[in-house]
Amino acid sequence: MDKILLDGAMGTRLLQAGMETGQLPEVWGMTHPEVLERIHREYVEAGAEIILADTFCANPLKLKGSGWEAEEVIQSNVRTAGKASGGRARVALDIGPLGKMMEPLGDMTFEEAYRAFARMVRAGAAAGADLVFIETMSDLSEARAAVLAAREHSALPVFVTMTFEKNGRTFSGTEAGAMAVTLDRLGVDALGVNCSLGPAEVRPVVERMLALTDKPLIVKPNAGLPDPETGRYNLDAAEFARQMAVYPALGVRYLGGCCGTGPEYISALRGLGQVAGRKAAARDVLCSKSRVVPLSGVRIIGERINPTGKKRFQQALREGDLDHIMARAVEQEEAGADVLDINVGLPGIDEKRTMEQVVRAVQSVTDLPVMIDSSSPEVIEAGLRAACGRAVINSVNGEEEKLRAILPLARRYGAAVVGLCLDEKGLPAGAEERLQIARRIVSRAAQEGLAPEDLLIDCLTMTAASAQSQAMETLRAVTRVRRELGTHACLGVSNISFGLPCREILTASFLTMAMYAGLDMPIVNPNRTEILDAVACFRALKGEDRGFESYTRRFALRRGQEQAAAAAPAPEERAEGLLGAVLRGMAGETERLTRALLEDTDPMEVVEKHLIPALDEVGDRYEKGTLFLPQLLSASSAAQRGFAAVKARMTESGRNETQKGPILLATVEGDIHDIGKNIVKVVLENYGYTVVDLGKDVPAERVALEAARLQAPMLGLSALMTTTVPAMEKTIRLVREKCPGCFILVGGAVLTPEHAARIGADAYAGDAKAAADAARRVLG
Amino acid sequence: MTLDLTAAARFLGCEWKALEEGERTKIARIGAEAERTLRFRLVSRLVKKTSSGGEGAALPGEDVKGLLKDAEEILFFCGTLGEESARWIRRRFLMDPAEGLIADACASALLEGALDEWERERTKAFRARGRFLTDRFSPGYGDLPLGVQREICALLETDRRLGVTLTESLMLLPEKTVTALMGVCPVPQPHRAFGEGGCVRCAAKEGCLFRQRGGYCHG
CATH class of the missing domain: 1.10.1240.10 (Methionine synthase domain)
Structure with a gap:
């Protein structure tokens, strides 16, 4: 196979051509089309078969205040590239990061990013771009937003590269393998690495990608490493090409350069050899943006993010208390979960919006892939759009209507999917009937392009107390599904012991039997010691846990702790x-x-x-x-x-607790520092007050609306910086209008009691203790 | 990266010496985790001084003008503990707020320590070439407006090279990030006591907690 050459750096070429530091290269290029055309032409003449138009930063966010619209810049610069190419090279719409950090750690929403990218894609397609090249991405969530925008607003091929550090991760923690899996499954046409480091240094990143995707790969690194002071890169064209020679030999098809490279670097790549064939990649994996979970051996799916039967969790969902939910996620990860099931089905809440929020919140604090659990296809799609990585859908069953609604979603978002062994006729009685339904699911999935390993068949656990023979039927079905259909098997096991004494023992025993029968993805509560003990023992005895390493670690300290607790x-x-x-x-x-x-x-x-x-x-x-x-x-x-x-x-004993409050808390709009507010929240809750936390960067209108809706007797506002104090003042003014009786307490590093009084607050609290004292004065 | 535990205690508002053994152990444990988990990254760029500040970044205000009086070049830099630090602190806080608070302080101390170390190393390197560095100065110090962050971030390409971005209200993300500048001068530079004198023109001086405690944000 022939290699395909890409171009080299643009920014440094523009600087050499007279652009001044600090100017936007896209605007400068647009206003100097003859220079831009010359630079592109030099790359084409050097052998580039794909050139990237000067549109990297031509997005509405970066152009804000420049006096230009994204559409104008893109149209002009794509056309200039087209003119320079003269049909000799394909022209790519170049899309770079938007320059803002995504929620929940940052202040840019997924929708905001998606809209900005969609504008670029529409403009690029209209201007005649041949493909969309998304590059230098650091956050996989942002890259996903760009890919979805490209896919949903044009029919152009989509290429994606990200920039990695030596440790194989991007600045935002995206791991190279996880990137490859996610984008491969999202259907991009080629993916790889750009910028980052020199050709030799990016090799581990490329090898990691080769192991996890069969898509064509792109390598477009810098001309070595920059001098920390002069910024000059250390490889000349010949050495760059020498270091790049390994990539076609490894099977990499697209080769180019990034920072510090010029036409002579691209020209030097012409002499490299043919693209070698590649070994098939491992496809049986799930991932988040930071961790790949190979589906070999037993993998634990944590079931605790689910409101069923959990009053506190239901309350958290109703109040939008994401902290409680995130804590359940971290807890399960620390206990040993490999995947987290997320179910937010609760009457009276907006399940779709909640699913998006919870998925993002959970993935912001854990490394685990998620399982989107809902009966509504709409909610499932919202969850899949929000989930970074390769997720699992929970679930379809043998009903045609379900299969028709859910399987295309699995294909579109590259997700795995749980298939329940039931259909229009209800729960099957025996192993054979379960197998028949599973077979139907596998064959329908194949029509949608899903392989058996993309499916997790759930043979359904019945309550043993009411149907004793069903336990063995379930296990027989598990064995046959695994052996005859080649899918994974998942199973919620705790149902087995319902209504019987010492449930944990029975559940753990059933789990062990099920794993022996072939269950590889149990859905369990990882916080139950006996459940994880059973998994640890099984892994050890099966030989998955070589040399009893994990087993020994898990049980070594157990005895001493038990004795101490018993006193x-x-x-x-x-x-x-x-x-x-x-x-x-x-x-x-x-x-x-x-x-x-x-x-x-x-x-x-x-x-x-x-x-x-x-x-x-x-x-x-x-x-x-x-x-x-x-x-x-x-x-x-x-x-x-x-x-x-x-x-x-x-x-x-039937006595009602009395709760005082609610106290509403918020960090004001524009402020993303929330540790102070979080401390106040913890202390107030511990003093027995009901606290509704609206989070950080909260618009004044929302605070006022919530205060009025809840008739909150007290509101606590926090602002850390002088730049956000005006937002606090505005919030106070609005709350006074909408909820006149509300006592407003303010705090934050730049405030004083005098300042607080001046902006209209009722009181100032210098720390969490002072906030609790104020609450006691107001609410008792 | 090594963490100065007494600095971490200071960020918690405590004296290391006044802490009980149990608390010290806890801070040391979380501090060790911070050292293992977090990574410091920095980008810098040396530009010529111009009449309005530095090439590519205008620097309004009297304080910075005074600081750069002798400077011929300006070394801009941005150091960060990255997004991982925000995640790590958040996780700690979710599982145990007290530990979250300690994690936050350890990260702050680690960042300061790493910046100090880099500054020492640069000072040495420049001195070998007969050049002298001024004190470190950040947007928001004295009368240097916070808005300068925008130009410094653009100049250093912090989003592409470090994953550091700015919010609309000029806050740096990830939170554990510092941008600053130093003047590069042909003559030795005094350590300017920005202390009490340096606060005079500061927009935040009125409610400044550092001042209330008898210190300075840059001391």
Whole structure:
């Protein structure tokens, strides 16, 4: 196969041609078309078969304030490239990053990015570009937004390259293999690496991609490494070409240069050899943007992001409390989950919007691929658009209507899909009937271009207490599905023990049997020790865990811990111990001692005589400066565990807890520093107040609307920088109009009590303790 | 990268010496994790000084003019702990707010330490060539407006070279990021006590917590 040559650097060529530092290359190029045409022509004459138009930054965000619209710049510069090419080279619409960080860590939404890219793509296609070249991307989410925009607003081929560091990751943590899997499955036409480092240094990145995609690869690196002071790159054209020679030999088809390269570099690549054949890549994987999970051996799907039967989780979904949900995600990852199931189905909420938010929030704090779990195709699609990486759809079944709605989504977004062994006729009774349905799903999936390994067949666990023989039917079906159809098998196992005593033991035993039968993707609660123990034992005995390494790590410390936990506190130790436990921030110990006290003490007395005085003591010590902020936080978190134990006891005995609030919290618009606000939230919650956290960068209108809707008696606003204090003032003004009775408390590094009064706040709090004191004054 | 634990304690508003053993162990544990998890990256660019500031970035304000009085060139730079730092701190905070707070302080101390180390190294390298560096100065210090961030980021191409971007309200993302400049001069430079004197023209001086505690943001 012939190699295809791309062009080299544009920015440095423009600087050499007279552009000044600080000018936008796209605008300069547009206003100097003859120079631009010459640069393109030099590349074409050097042998470039694809040239990138001068449109890298021609997006509405970067052109803001330049006096030019993206469409004008793109039209002009694509045409100039076309003129220079004269039919000798294909012209690519060049798309670079938008220059803003994506949510939730940054302030650019996916939709904002998508819209900006869509404008570029439409303009590029209209101007006659032959393909879309998305390059120098650092964030895979942003690259995905660009790919979807390109695909949905033109019929042009799409090429994507990203810029990596020596460790094989981009600045935003995107891993080279994960990038290859994600973009391959999203259907791009070629992918690879540009910019980054020199040709020799990017080799591990390229090899990682070769292992995980069969798509044509692109290598367009810098001319070596830059001198830190002069910025000059260290490879000349001949050495660049010598280092590039390995790539056609590895099977890389598209070759070009980035920073520091010029026409002579491209010309030097002409002499490189033919493109060699490649080994087939491993395709049986899932991924997030930062981690590839090969589907070999048992992989644990965490089931805890699901509101079914979980009151606290339901409340979090209704209130938009993403922190609670993110904490459940991190907890499962730390416990050993490999994939996270996300289900946000709850009556009365906007499931589609919630799914998008939760998927993004979860992926912002974990490395795990996600499973989008919903009965609505619309919600599934929203989840798939939001999910970065290769996700799983949960689920289709044998019903034709379902298959027709869901399988095309799996193909379009490159997702794997769970197939439940049931259909219009309901739950099948035996293994054979399950297998028949599975067979139908596999064959329908094949029509949509999905391979057996893209499917996770769920043979369905029945409750053993009501249908004892079904346990073995399920297991027989698992074995046959794996052997005869070659798909993966997933199974929610906990249903097996419903209605029976010691459920955990039965569930863990069934899980072990199921894994032996071939189950490789159990859907479980990874926080249950016995479940993960069963998986650890199975992996060890099957030989997946070589040399019992993980097994030994997992169980080595277990015995000592169990013995320590078993020691019960003496009665006199309890009360004094509780104060000490709270003061030392020992959450587990606080909960244990509170429970012990509740054995013979009225719950309200435990609160008033023990927990509140302990918190008061903490507050006093903090004010005296003998206790510091992290300790205050630990102590109040520990006390909260005590309060939770009391609440649980009161609920058991039918007494209603009284909640005070709600207190609304927000970091004002334009401000993305939220650690101060988050600390206040933790402390207020631990003091027993209901807190509704609107998050960071919250527009004044939204704060006012929520305050009025909830009739919030108190609002806390935070702003860190002088630039955002006007936003705070505006928010206060609007809240005063919409919710006149609301007590407004403000805080943040640049504020003082005087300043707070001047912008119309009721009070100023210098720290979280002061905020809790203010809440006590207002709400009791 | 090595973390100065006493600096981390300072970011928490504590004296390292005044902390109990348990707290010290906790900070040291999280600090060690920060050293393992986080990576410091920096880009710099040396440009000629012009009448309005530096080539490619105008520098309005009296303070920076005074600082660069002797300078012939300006060394702009941006150092960051990257997006991973935001993620790491967030995770820590979600699992245990107290540990999150410590993680945040450790990251800040790590960033400061890394910048100091780079600055020392540069000072040495320039001195070998008979050149002298001024103190480090950042947008927002004194009367140098925060808006200068935009030009510095564009000049250094921080989005492409570091993954650092600016929000509409001129905040740097990821949060653990610093942009600054130093003048490169033919004559030795005094360490200007920006301290009390340097605060005079600062827009944020009124509510500044550093001042309330008796310190300075740049000291």
